[in-house]
Structure formats: structure tokens, C-alpha cells
Amino acid sequence: MRRLGTQLRASLLTAGVGIGLGAGLAACQKADPPPAPLRAVMVAQPISSNSGQSNYSGEVRARQEADLSFRVAGKVTQRLVEVGDRVRSGQALAVLDPTDANLQLGAARAQLDSALSVERTAKGELERYRQLLPANAISRSQFDQIENQYKTARSNVQQAQANFNVVSNQASYSTLRANKSGVVVSRNIETGQVVSAGQPVYRLALEGEREVLIGVPEQMIEQFKPRQPVRVSLWSNPQQLLPAYVREISPAADASRTFAVRVAFANAGAPVKIGQSARVFVTTSSSSPALAVPLAAVTAEKQQSYVLVVNPANSTLVKKPVRIGAYGRDSVPVLAGLSPQDWVVIGGVHLLQPGQKVRAVNRNNQPAFQQNAQAVVQPALAKKD
Template identity: 55%
Template sequence: MSMMQHFLTGMVIACSVTLWGCSNNNAAGTEQEVPFVMVTQPNTSYTEQKSYAGDVQARQQTPLAFRVGGQITQRFVDVGDQVRVGQVLATLDIRDAELQLNAARAQLESAQSAAQIAEDELNRFKQLLPTNAVSRSQYDAVENQYKAAMSNLKQAQSNYDVSRNQTGYNRLVANKNGVVTARHIEVGQVVAAGQAAYEIALNGDREVVIGVPEQAISEIKVGQPAWVTLWSKNGEKFSAYVREISPAADQSRTFTVRVALREGQQSIQLGQSARVFFVKNQDNALSVPLSSISATDGQAYVMVVQPDSTIRKVPVQIGAYGRDSVPVLSGLKTNDYVVIGGIHLLRDQQKIRPIDRQNRSVNIQAGG
């Protein structure tokens, strides 16, 4: 490269640096106007929406168990099967029960014979007593024997009835129409009396069971309206209401809430994933978009546009954040215009060109 080319290159670099420094000085000396900043007025009503995930369950569910213990010999239904009233679900080994029934039958027959003999003996003594063929004490003894025999007969009859009933208890029978949601037994397993064998979801109303954290449970009341969506049916909403709220939190510190469906019972299946929405409307409550709120040292603020198109930093007190907006409890007026988005990049008393959501210029008048 020739000496002339080196000289020209140096001159170009020097001029570029000089021009860059001059432009920076001009920018620092005069405040630039921000073109086109979107603004809006606060809404005069606030809609708060909260949602909780849950699953669809039957309103009535019941465990079924044998009333006596024993070994499972047969089971006839499995999870997902429909059952009807009177249907046999499982059976136990009845050999021991049959032996007990036979023993009780033998005792009953023996008691019946003893009672018959005591009755005949009492009748003979009744005929002999008027003629003084037997003494009064002898008659009283026979009468007492008769009463004891009759008591033994009643006891034997009761024992027989219990044994007969227990023999019938070796069959587990459905007492309601429904669907099997759980099975806890296998063939050959020995179960105790009262141990759950199946769980049945009864046919009828459906509801969604959700868990509500302890800080939000006070906002939900029995009878409160709600609506439900299903993951498998996007876009469909089902009317519902709060039917029951658990009085105590579980180990995860959430309260179980049961939300009953008012519609769609036939098309909704047990176990489907669902989401319950609660909507609360507050009139005469100001709210602004989430992007209108910023904070400095823990103090929330908004940028309010003045009639001369300058912006002013206004501290506000806000409520709980919603999905798209936040309520403003104090510090803002209904006719104020606030900046939407990017307010952390703006400065107090900075001049802007306000526009609305349709990109139309906004003319702000003094006093509203």
C-alpha cells in the first residue's frame, strides 16, 4: 500500500470518530421524543379468574367387602366392569361354614327333642297335680326344666340362623348398580371380615375433585357457581357448582373441594382430567394490564400520560395479580391514561406520542 493510501485511510478514520463524537454530544444535549407509545384507560370492572386441575369421580363411591373371613375361591368381575344389583362378584371357600351350619343344625334338633320331652313331662305333671299324686315342689321342678329346655331351643335356633346367614355371606353380592373402579383381591387370597374387596362407583351424578391451597380456600363457598373443561374436549364448557368443601387440609396443605356437574353427565367418563374455573366480577374496581405495572424498591407504579404528552410516574397500590390484568386499589383515577408495556425503559417527565390499541393518536385533555 502506497503512502498516499495510508494517509487517506487515516483521514477517513479520524473524520468518522469526530462525527460519532459530535452525534453523541447532540443526543446528550437534547432529549429525544419517544415516537408512538401505546396507552389505555383502566377498566372500571375487574374480572378475576382462578382455575384448579382435578379429575372426574362419581359422587357416590362405596367399597364392598365380605361380612365373614375366608379364602377367595372365585372372582367374577374386574376393574371397569359394569355390575348390577344382586350380581355375585366373588365367593369364599364355604367348607368350614357348611361344617358350622351342620353342627348348629344338630344342636337345634337336639334342643327341639329336649324341649318336646320337657313339654310332655310338664303336661303329665299338670294332670297329676290336682289329685296330689305329685307334690308341688316336684311340679315346680318339672316346670323349670321345661322353661330351661325352651330357652335352650331358642338359643339353638338363633345359632342355626347365624350359621345359615354366615354361609350366605360367603358370596359377595353387589347392592347397587355401578362400575368397578378398584379390585383388591385375588383367587387364593385369605381375607378378613370387612376387608375391602372391590370399590364401586355408583351410576348417577359425576363431580370433579380438586385441591385448593390454604391461602385460597376462604374464597370458595358451598354452592358457588363454576364451570368445567375437559382435556379431552377442548372448547366445551360444563356448568357446575361447589357441592362440598373438606373441613381440614390434607398432608399437602390443600383442601379437597368437590364440584358437582349440572350437565354433560352421560358424556363424561370417570377418571377424565378436568379443570375447574371460578370467576369473580368486581364492579367499580379499576384494573390495568399486567404490562402497565412495574415496581421500584417494592413499590408498584404506573406511567400516567399528562395533557402535554409527558409521562408521570405514579405509585399505586395493587391487589392480587390475575391472568391478564391486576386490580388497582388506590393511586389511579378512571380517566387517567396509562402506558402499556416497556415502562421500565421510560423516564419520568419524558415526552411521548400516545396511541391506542388500534394505532390511533390519543389526544388527552386537561382534567380528563
């Protein structure tokens, strides 16, 4: 019995030691979690771009455009033309409710008729007194009084006639007419709408030459000069390049911080239509080769553009400020701040931070460079050991 008790105590002691060691190992495993996988980022090296030629998107416009508006206020009762309609000079475009204008015209006509009647009466009275004056049947003062009454009546007629002409003109202003021939490019009224005098209701592109309006960022505006030759291609026919030249450069930037540049066609009869999308190609004088990166690679902070570059030595992100050119369809030229050997992050830049360690891959989801591949393999080997 004594030997059985000794064996039982030894077994319990051995089990307790095993449980303690197991708990200790479990605690050690929880305190040392496995390293989190590195975030994969797609990178690419910048490509060479033709820095000697820049292109800007624009729209075909008429050289002369006019905003048309009513000269009197009123309620729109008819809208006679729509956007895209071709109109001729003098054609009616819209009509206001003429009720008030007709009432004012009737009142002015009545005042004119009344003034004319008073003038006729005063004129007849003056003729009779003029016949009585030589016979001294009336005094000179009486004749002068009748003559002044006639002059007053004649002045009242002139005033009533002028008032009638003004009201008649205002009545005719209830119909808006085109001042020149052209094409309606915008409409800002609806039937039943009350408009004020001078409020633009139609925009008319006048007949004549056509041109392309583009917006140029401030860092590129110095490349443009008046009469500078350029080329224009239409989106409907991108293979055809039309000769053109810079006609006008805005001296101030608009709300979008770009300068409006108007490009005129060298051939006045160029086959273009208002509203067509166009691209203007400008040859610059820069001799240094420029690099281009995808649009998604560039972001900005405090009006400073920058890109994120992966350091091949330690696979960490580095923030690089850059100076960029005009945005293209899919890419943007980088004029300064980047080298051809840099590995630039081309997506998800807003989700990353400088100094962050990443796993750089190319467009085929393969390691972008050898150093990065080794950085991924070594943690896996350490975990296995």
C-alpha cells in the same frame, strides 16, 4: 585465539539472557490464565396472564361412592367382577372359602336339633304329670320340677335357634354382594388372598350424578365459595365448556397440602363418564393484572417460591421471592414479587447461584439485551490488546 574466546563468551552470555527472558515470559503467561467463558442462561420476560380466570385439573367422580368389604374373614376363592364393570343391587362380587362356615353351620344345626328333641321329651313328660296331678298320684313339688325342666328345654331351643341364625348369616356373608347399583372403580383383592373382616375389597361408584374433584392450594382456596358458578371442560372435548357450580369445599387440607373441592354439573345429565380428566375454570375477583412464567423458572427454598432474575446492568443473577398461583399446564401465574420488565431465567435454575455473572440469551440463542452483549464483547477486545 584470544579474540575467538571473547566472541564465544559473548555468544553464550547472549543465549543465556534470551533463555532467561523466555522463561520469565512463560512464567508470566502461566500466572495470568484467560478468563473462563460466562455460563449462558436462557431468559425471558414474564407474560401477562388472565388473572380473572384460573383453571384446575381434576377427575370425574361419582357423587356417592362406597367401599365394600366382607363382614367375616376368610380366603378369597372367586373374584366375579373387575374394574369398570357395571353391577346391580344384590349381585355377587366375590366369594370366600365356605368350608369353615359350613362346618359351623352344621354344628349349630345339630345343637338346634338336640335342643328340639330334649324339648319334645320334656313336653311329653309334663303332659303326663299334668294328668296325674288332679288324682294326687304325684306331689305338687314333683310336678313343679317337671314343669321347670320343660321351661329349661324350651329356653335351650330358643338359644340354639338364635345361634343357628347367627351362624347361618355368617355363612351367607362369605359371598360379597353389591348393596346398590353402580360401577366398580377399584379392586383390592386377588384370588387366594386372605382378607379380614371390614377390609375394603371393592370401591363402587353408585348410580346418580357425577362431579369433578379438584385440589386447590391453600393460597387460592379463599377464591372458592359454595354455589359459585364455574365451567368444566373435558380433555376429550376441550372446546365444549359445561356449566357447573362448587358443591363442596373441604374444611381441611389433605396430605398434599391442598383442599379438596367438588364441582357438580348444572345439568344432571351431562355427557361425562367416571374417570375422565377434566379442567375446571374459575373466574376470580382479582382486578390487578398477573404475570406468568414457565414452570421451570420457579423453584422453592424453605417453603418460599422464588425466581432468578438477570440484572441488565452487570449481567449478574438476583434472587427474587415471589407469590404464585395455581400451576397450569405449561406456566404458573406470579401474583406478587415480579415486574413485566424483569428478565427471568427459565431453565436450569437449580444449577445457578445468586450473584453469579452469566451471559443472558433468548430462545433463539441471541443476546437478550444490549447491555449483556457489550459485556461479552469488552473482555474479548481486552484479550486481543
